[in-house]
């Protein structure tokens with residue numbers, strides 16, 4: 039097959055049509071820059087979808103992957119392996135957790151979290167205690183259980199019957215949770231900052247209130263930190279920013295810096311409910327994935343990197359707000375750290391994709407979070423000069439859309 043034959047049209051011929059990828063095909067990345075098949079260069083403010091936490095082809099990640107590739111790729115969980123043990127120990131040392139389950143994606147980490155919450159309640163309180171409360175507009179993955187817990191009904195359409203016992207409350211509305219919670223509730227599942235739902239931060243009082251409600255009803259508090267975790271919000275995990283500690287936490291996306299890996303973190307008392315044979319994964323804890331994630335965590339957990347996220351966040355936020363003011367496109371820029379959302383004004387409601395597409399034309403990759411929010415989730419170590427260049431290009435894109 040020639041290079042010319044591997045093009046965007048081929049996607050429509052050979053792929054299941056569940057995605058609508060843009061017209062360019064990137065072939066190379068370095069730091070926060072990406073090049074397409076024609077050699078056109080882009081500044082990357084998307085990071086995949088908040089995934090490439092240390093940019094593209096980070097030398098430390100490349101060598102971690104290469105070193106492990108020459109040693110051992112895979113064993114399965116019939117045997118354990120050094121990279122998985124080391125990474126689990128690191129995650130436990132740096133968080134509330136003292137047990138880790140490895141998966142390959144955010145959806146799988148959540149699947150494990152939700153199954154554990156049910157199993158723990160079943161074991162300690164009986165089969166009746168199986169209800170899960172989550173939130174409208176939340177996103178937890180695309181497996182049947184995780185789309186059912188997720189709060190976007192369109193993702194479940196046509197896939198029913200869904201698993202039962204799942205209720206949805208309103209995000210940042212404690213009263214709506216109080217109306218649903220009972221002693222039959224086994225877990226409340228929440229993203230501390232809703233990502234796909236529009237970069238909507240949970241309020242301090244709301245997350246504290248959920249913790250109190252869980253304690254009152256013997257329910258587990260599950261934080262889905264698949265998007266907010268691993269330095270993204272300016273802390274290793276967002277729960278540390280809020281000072282509200284969950285019972286179970288899921289992490290993925292930035293964790294592998296681009297290599298597929300996910301993890302569920304919990305306490306030893308709760309973990310005990312996933313005894314031998316109750317759950318599993320062929321690839322979970324894969325040595326290649328864990329070796330790369332180790333390097334990501336070792337790097338991102340350094341105080342100067344986390345401090346750098348806050349500095350970059352301020353710079354990006356300021357630039358975005360000033361574009362918003364000049365063109366009247368944003369009513370607000372919200373989020374934390376390097377997970378930022380520019381909320382479109384009424385005049386531009388529903389047009390987020392136009393800004394994304396115009397960005398591609400001007401050489402900058404951004405994301406959307408629903409039809410009304412421009413989402414930015416760049417590398418946590420993006421050079422400040424790349425932020426400035428990206429803002430210059432994005433301003434050109436906005437100007438074009440507004441023309």
Ligand SMILES: *Cc1c(COP(=O)(O)O)cnc(C)c1O
Pocket residue numbers: 142143144145146148177178179180229233234262263264265290291
């Ligand atoms: C992306 C995301 C997921 C799903 O992760 P996958 O790796 O796509 O399965 C789950 N929860 C949140 C909050 C996410 O942002």
